[in-house]
Amino acid sequence: MLLTVENLTKDYTTRFGGRKVSALRGVSLCVAEGEFVAIMGESGSGKTTLLTLLAALEKPTGGHILLDGEDLSALPNRTLSAFRRDRLGFVFQDCNLLDTLSLRENIVFPLVLAGKSRAEMESRLLPLSGRLGITPLLEKFPYEVSGGERQRAAAARALITEPALLLADEPTGALDSGSAAELLGMLDDCSRDGQTIVMVTHSLDAASHASRVLFLRDGLIEDEICRGAQSRTTFYPALAARQTLLRQKGGAHLA
Ligand code: ADP
Numbered sequence: 001m002l003l004t005v006e007n008l009t010k011d012y013t014t015r016f017g018g019r020k021v022s023a024l025r026g027v028s029l030c031v032a033e034g035e036f037v038a039i040m041g042e043s044g045s046g047k048t049t050l051l052t053l054l055a056a057l058e059k060p061t062g063g064h065i066l067l068d069g070e071d072l073s074a075l076p077n078r079t080l081s082a083f084r085r086d087r088l089g090f091v092f093q094d095c096n097l098l099d100t101l102s103l104r105e106n107i108v109f110p111l112v113l114a115g116k117s118r119a120e121m122e123s124r125l126l127p128l129s130g131r132l133g134i135t136p137l138l139e140k141f142p143y144e145v146s147g148g149e150r151q152r153a154a155a156a157r158a159l160i161t162e163p164a165l166l167l168a169d170e171p172t173g174a175l176d177s178g179s180a181a182e183l184l185g186m187l188d189d190c191s192r193d194g195q196t197i198v199m200v201t202h203s204l205d206a207a208s209h210a211s212r213v214l215f216l217r218d219g220l221i222e223d224e225i226c227r228g229a230q231s232r233t234t235f236y237p238a239l240a241a242r243q244t245l246l247r248q249k250g251g252a253h254l255a
């Protein structure tokens with residue numbers, strides 16, 4: 001398994017009053033190399049928390065995350081940032097490009113940090129920017145291009161290090177439907193080329209691009225559904241039906 005998550009828990013304690021929020025209450029999951037896994041859940045179900053822990057940006061309260069057999073919580077902090085830079089790629093809802101750098105400079109930034117040669121940067125940049133359709137925009141600054149183009153540049157920045165795992169948090173959340181479709185098509189291409197992807201989203205449309213979808217509710221995985229040989233056209237209604245069923249089931253114990 002590329003990624004193994006065992007009984008992961010995360011509690012947040014609010015500063016005032018000290019009320020404890022259990023954002024994750026024992027999440028276990030496995031992701032094989034080359035899988036495209038979507039994690040769906042309503043707002044507040046713990047999606048961002050899970051991704052933040054997978055990204056090793058925060059420490060879990062309990063449980064383990066193993067990437068390629070390496071336990072993230074056992075890595076010392078100074079190794080952790082190099083590990084994050086070399087093994088993981090991130091795409092967030094807000095693309096987080098640096099406004100003072102051109103798209104080209106933004107995209108190669110992780111390679112600059114990793115001390116790669118200029119030749120290597122160029123040889124990785126051009127195929128990627130070509131695939132993402134942003135080669136003509138490389139000398140522009142983030143504020144000179146559209147939201148969809150910025151997000152594709154952010155995806156290029158995430159992929160340029162050839163990460164073992166690409167993590168995406170609501171990557172289409174801030175995009176119009178046309179740009180969202182383009183970005184999701186790009187993720188499909190990457191997935192076809194063998195890139196392992198974990199994407200959290202509340203969008204059925206985005207999730208229908210994945211090969212497997214996990215449903216998160218109140219900090220627990222409550223169900224999963226595999227796409228198998230289905231096309232997206234048949235997987236989408238299957239996902240929608242499952243989501244409706246889970247909502248009814250979840251609502252029943254509250255009533
Ligand atoms: P989602 O991304 O699915 O909307 P989150 O992971 O952001 O869910 O949040 C899950 C729960 O944890 C929510 O109840 C949220 O209020 C709480 N939470 C998230 N981050 C923090 C934090 N930094 N401090 C306190 N509570 C938090």
Ligand code: MG
Nearest residue numbers: 047048049170
């Ligand atoms: Mg979130």
